[in-house]
Amino acid sequence: MNTEADPRTAPARGPLARLVDHVRLPGEPTAFERKHVARMNRYAMWFFAAHVPILTALAALNGTGPVAAALLSAAVLLVPVVALRVLENERTRSCVFGFTAMCMGGVLVHVGQGPVQIEMHFYFFALLAMLAVFGNPMVVIVGAATVAVHHLALWFLAPASVFNYEAPLWVVLVHAAFVVLETPVACFMARTFFDNVIGLERQVAARTAELDARNRSMRLVLDNVGEGLVVAGLDGTLHGEASLLLTDRFGPIQESDTLASYLGRRNEESGAWLALAWESLEEGFMPLEVVLDQLPGCLEADGALYSLEYEPMTGANGELESVFVVLRDVTAEVAARALEQDNRETMALFQRTLADRPGLERFVVESRRLMERVQDSLPEDAPAAKRPLHTLKGNAGFFGLETIASGAHRLETAIEAHEEEAVDLGLQSLVERWTAIESTVEDLLSKGGGPGAVVLGRDEFDRILDLVIDGAEHASIAAELTRATLERTSTRLEEIGAQARALAERLERGEIDVALEDNGVRLDRDRFGDFWLSFVHVVRNAVDHGLETPEERAAQGKPSQGRIAVRTYIDGGDDLVVEFSDDGRGVDWERVRERADALGAEFAEKDPTEALFASGLSTREEATGLSGRGVGLAAVKEACDALGGTIRLETEKGSSTTFQFRFPGALAASGTNH
Amino acid sequence: MARIIIVDDSATMRQQVRRALEPTGLDIAEAVDGQDGLEKIIADAGIDVVILDVNMPRMNGIELAEELAKNGRIEGGLKIVMLTTEGHADLIQRAKAAGAKGWLVKPFKPDMLLATVEKLAA
Numbered sequence: 001m002n003t004e005a006d007p008r009t010a011p012a013r014g015p016l017a018r019l020v021d022h023v024r025l026p027g028e029p030t031a032f033e034r035k036h037v038a039r040m041n042r043y044a045m046w047f048f049a050a051h052v053p054i055l056t057a058l059a060a061l062n063g064t065g066p067v068a069a070a071l072l073s074a075a076v077l078l079v080p081v082v083a084l085r086v087l088e089n090e091r092t093r094s095c096v097f098g099f100t101a102m103c104m105g106g107v108l109v110h111v112g113q114g115p116v117q118i119e120m121h122f123y124f125f126a127l128l129a130m131l132a133v134f135g136n137p138m139v140v141i142v143g144a145a146t147v148a149v150h151h152l153a154l155w156f157l158a159p160a161s162v163f164n165y166e167a168p169l170w171v172v173l174v175h176a177a178f179v180v181l182e183t184p185v186a187c188f189m190a191r192t193f194f195d196n197v198i199g200l201e202r203q204v205a206a207r208t209a210e211l212d213a214r215n216r217s218m219r220l221v222l223d224n225v226g227e228g229l230v231v232a233g234l235d236g237t238l239h240g241e242a243s244l245l246l247t248d249r250f251g252p253i254q255e256s257d258t259l260a261s262y263l264g265r266r267n268e269e270s271g272a273w274l275a276l277a278w279e280s281l282e283e284g285f286m287p288l289e290v291v292l293d294q295l296p297g298c299l300e301a302d303g304a305l306y307s308l309e310y311e312p313m314t315g316a317n318g319e320l321e322s323v324f325v326v327l328r329d330v331t332a333e334v335a336a337r338a339l340e341q342d343n344r345e346t347m348a349l350f351q352r353t354l355a356d357r358p359g360l361e362r363f364v365v366e367s368r369r370l371m372e373r374v375q376d377s378l379p380e381d382a383p384a385a386k387r388p389l390h391t392l393k394g395n396a397g398f399f400g401l402e403t404i405a406s407g408a409h410r411l412e413t414a415i416e417a418h419e420e421e422a423v424d425l426g427l428q429s430l431v432e433r434w435t436a437i438e439s440t441v442e443d444l445l446s447k448g449g450g451p452g453a454v455v456l457g458r459d460e461f462d463r464i465l466d467l468v469i470d471g472a473e474h475a476s477i478a479a480e481l482t483r484a485t486l487e488r489t490s491t492r493l494e495e496i497g498a499q500a501r502a503l504a505e506r507l508e509r510g511e512i513d514v515a516l517e518d519n520g521v522r523l524d525r526d527r528f529g530d531f532w533l534s535f536v537h538v539v540r541n542a543v544d545h546g547l548e549t550p551e552e553r554a555a556q557g558k559p560s561q562g563r564i565a566v567r568t569y570i571d572g573g574d575d576l577v578v579e580f581s582d583d584g585r586g587v588d589w590e591r592v593r594e595r596a597d598a599l600g601a602e603f604a605e606k607d608p609t610e611a612l613f614a615s616g617l618s619t620r621e622e623a624t625g626l627s628g629r630g631v632g633l634a635a636v637k638e639a640c641d642a643l644g645g646t647i648r649l650e651t652e653k654g655s656s657t658t659f660q661f662r663f664p665g666a667l668a669a670s671g672t673n674h
Numbered sequence: 675m676a677r678i679i680i681v682d683d684s685a686t687m688r689q690q691v692r693r694a695l696e697p698t699g700l701d702i703a704e705a706v707d708g709q710d711g712l713e714k715i716i717a718d719a720g721i722d723v724v725i726l727d728v729n730m731p732r733m734n735g736i737e738l739a740e741e742l743a744k745n746g747r748i749e750g751g752l753k754i755v756m757l758t759t760e761g762h763a764d765l766i767q768r769a770k771a772a773g774a775k776g777w778l779v780k781p782f783k784p785d786m787l788l789a790t791v792e793k794l795a796a
Contacts, residue, residue: 272763276770276777285775287789294779294786416686417780419729419759 022191023137029091032201033135033194037090040134044097045084048077051104059111069111076103094134098142101127106150110161117164121175128182135194137187144183151175228306228327231313232259236278239322246327249301259325266301281320288312288320298330305331341403346440348400353444355502357495358533363399364441367392371434374411378427382415389415403433456484459520486522489568489578492532493518496539496580500564503543509562510550512543517567521576523666527643531661534639538580538659539564541633546584546657556654558583576666581658587612587651609649613637676795677720679703681711681738682727682757687780691725691757694784695791708733712741715752722751723795725787726774728758728765736765739772748773753794757782 013021029037052073059069083096105124112120124147131139154162155172163171219241222229228246231239236258247253250266260278264271273296280291292310299306311324352360370388377384389408396404407430414422456464464480497514504512547562554560563583571577596611613633640647643663651657678700680691688704695702703721705711709732715721724742728735735756742748754774756766766777776790 269763272767276763276766279770280777283775285794286777287793290776290778290786290790293783294777413781416684417759418684418687419780422759 023141023187025091025136025138025194027202029089030199030202030205033198034090036198037094037134037136041084041090041093041097044094044100044134045080048080048097048100048104051107052077055104055107055111058108062111062114064111064113069107072107072110073104076100076107079103091136091138094136094139095142097134098131098139099146101131102143102146102150105147106154106161113160113164115164117162125178125182128179129186129189132186132190132193135190135198137190140183140186140190144179147179148176226328228325230259230325230327231322232278232325233322234278234282234320236260236275236282238262245329249304249329263299263301267299270296270299281323292323299327303331304329305334342436345401345403345437346444349437349441349444351502352399354495354498356499356536357445358536360399360441361445361533363395364438367395367404367434368438370395371431375427375431378415379420379423382423386412386415401437404430404437407433457488457490457520460484483522487525487528488518489521489523490516490518492535493566493568495532496535496566497564499536499539500543503540504547504562507543508549509543509547511561512547513559513561513563515563515565515567517565517569519567519569521568521570523576531636531639531643531645534636535580537633537636542580542582542584542657546582546586548585558655571662574665576663578661578663579658580661581656583656586653586655586657587649588653612649613647676722677701677703677718678723678725678791678795679705679711679714679718679721680725681705681708681730681735682725683707683730684727687727687757690784691787694782694787695725697788698792698795700795707731708735708738711738715742715747716745722753723791724752724754725791726754726756726769728756728762728769736768736772739769739774743772755787755790755794 052070055073056066056070058064060066077100080093080096080100084093087093087096102124105127108123109117109120128140128143128147131143151162151172155167155169159166222241222243225243226245228243228249230242230246230253233239238253238257238259242253250262253262258275258278260271260275263274277291277295280286281288292312295308295310297308299308307328307330309326309328311326312320313322313324315321349360352363370392373388374385374392377388389412393405393408393412396402396408407426411423411426411430414426460480464477464484467477467480493516497516500514501512504510542564543562547564548556548558550560550562553562565579565581567579569577569579592612596614613636637647640661643666645661645663645666648660648662649657650660678695678698680688680702681704682688682691683706692702692704700723703714703718705714707730711724711726712733715724726735726738733741735758739748739754739756742752742754748754753776754769754772755776755778756769756774757778757780758765759780766774769777775794778787778790
């Protein structure tokens with residue numbers, strides 16, 4: 001762990017250390033610094049090279065020995081010449097010029113002997129200040145040290161070379177005092193120059209790196225975010241960068257692109273709406289919220305579906321400046337929702353086939369007729385389509401078919417608004433959806449084998465197999481197989497049981513106990529179809545009128561679960577018997593009597609059992625939608641009569657009701673016999 | 675006091691627009707198609723907002739807007755709000771070229787129509 005990097009844990013640095021930090025330049029020279037210092041070093045080289053002829057000429061003019069001046073200055077110049085060859089670091093090379101500068105100053109003071117020799121000392125101070133140009137305090141320090149050594153040494157060894165009089169030591173110290181005064185300031189200037197001019201590049205580089213890092217992370221975000229993000233100005237032009245999803249799906253953004261032109265390349269219609277909306281944003285006639293509300297909320301492009309959201313961005317003065325646009329690929333989501341809806345509806349239909357198969361069959365027949373009426377009336381006679389559409393909407397809603405209900409609703413709206421195109425589209429999609437529903441229903445209704453399928457129970461299969469293995473007569477095997485083409489009553493009994501359970505749940509009778517017993521009976525599907533369809537009324541009657549609520553049952557000391565038993569069996573050779581019983585409250589004969597009397601003489605004369613099965617009688621004050629319309633048991637009787645059957649009713653007040661339907665010779669009529 | 679006219683061949687739509695604009699307390703007239711609308715607007719100089727359906731018998735909404743531009747009513751300050759179904763941006767562009775200021779997509783939200791009319795009528 002680098003503790004020094006953390007100012008909270010780093011030890012406080014002393015003034016000396018800080019002074020050293022100030023004098024010593026930090027880090028490695030940057031390219032910019034190297035270039036600057038190399039240029040300064042080059043200039044210095046030429047500057048000091050020029051000293052050789054000038055000092056020689058001065059010595060000649062002053063009569064102070066031009067040859068010695070030439071040799072001395074050339075010797076001084078030799079140091080940087082060698083240093084430039086040997087040293088690599090431009091900073092170190094500059095330090096050499098600190099030394100060279102002061103030596104040249106020394107040569108000038110030497111050749112300047114005479115009346116102005118003291119004035120020649122100005123040159124030391126001028127040079128010391130000039131050394132700041134290297135932007136390196138160390139160069140100034142080297143210069144100051146050089147001049148200190150030079151003065152002390154020559155004052156001691158060759159005073160004439162420095163002073164034109166016999167100067168005492170304190171004069172040397174006065175000179176030194178000026179140097180000491182100038183040096184820190186020159187150092188400060190050099191360092192400031194380094195930090196703020198030469199080092200500017202370093203600062204810029206640091207800031208740039210910081211910005212780059214931020215841009216990189218922003219780009220990383222834009223490249224990985226799942227949404228298409230972009231900002232559009234009031235004129236529609238796209239500002240700055242867009243996220244990858246957008247450029248990936250919609251291509252690169254051209255300089256002149258507006259949101260409308262950019263997205264319009266993939267979907268012309270959406271592009272036209274966007275152009276229209278942006279024009280309205282810019283004009284400002286319409287309220288902002290109205291324009292934003294009407295921007296296209298979704299967009300289809302290349303088979304994908306996108307949702308679009310818009311976030312207005314206001315400037316400091318609260319005025320709209322731009323709009324942040326978020327685009328999401330919702331293809332999978334929409335497909336999943338549609339599938340989910342489809343599944344939900346299929347499930348609803350499936351439950352219907354279990355709970356109320358005849359009801360569903362009737363619904364399909366009726367809806368098909370309504371659809372035909374709608375299609376016949378549209379588009380010419382639109383008003384005539386409204387009534388069947390409305391009925392369809394209601395029925396579909398009742399059967400859990402949301403898509404049909406909403407489709408019918410949309411079509412109704414379009415008809416009311418006289419929007420021909422919308423009517424066309426609405427009808428088309430409604431028909432498509434209806435066709436899909438119809439085929440689902442057909443699949444469900446034919447579940448467990450369609451009309452053409454022959455279904456064998458395991459027991460029946462084993463029996464036929466035994467006949468074959470035992471070498472039974474072909475006639476008897478054929479009879480068994482023919483019998484298998486008939487419908488097993490077990491299928492119907494299961495449906496009846498499911499209907500009873502579903503009804504009991506809906507009517508809050510709680511869970512009920514259902515006992516089924518088919519005794520292997522098979523019947524002709526077509527002959528008995530109507531009878532089974534009407535059987536739902538027996539179920540409704542039993543659950544709605546017969547069975548009590550669990551609380552009522554408990555109060556009467558009965559088991560809280562109501563019980564329903566349904567069985568088919570063969571009696572007396574070839575009489576088919578279908579028996580349905582419940583352990584509910586039994587038939588309220590008094591009530592039946594009252595209702596029959598209230599309905600008039602025709603009913604009053606009937607025997608109570610007959611009255612119960614007569615059309616128009618219901619013991620209920622109000623129809624519940626399930627039972628009470630007085631048509632149910634009459635329909636059962638009608639179906640039973642059509643098959644030559646009889647009904648017997650056994651009921652005991654408070655404990656049970658049993659309907660027994662007997663069809664004499666039914667099995668013989670079905671073509672075969674158990 | 676501003677006066678509004680609803681030009682739409684659908685009685686249901688006229689009813690919906692009227693209901694949406696009731697809170698303005700403004701006087702609302704109705705016309706059953708473009709021709710009817712043109713006659714009523716020309717006859718009544720006090721009308722200053724037109725809620726205009728696009729698709730109508732006899733004279734459609736675009737033609738009506740163009741007529742109103744021709745006889746100087748739009749220049750005179752008549753504000754037109756177009757009502758159209760989705761998929762007809764080009765028709766709105768034509769109506770805007772004639773001078774229509776606002777547009778709403780059917781089925782419109784009542785508060786959006788109200789906000790638009792209030793802003794234009796102000």
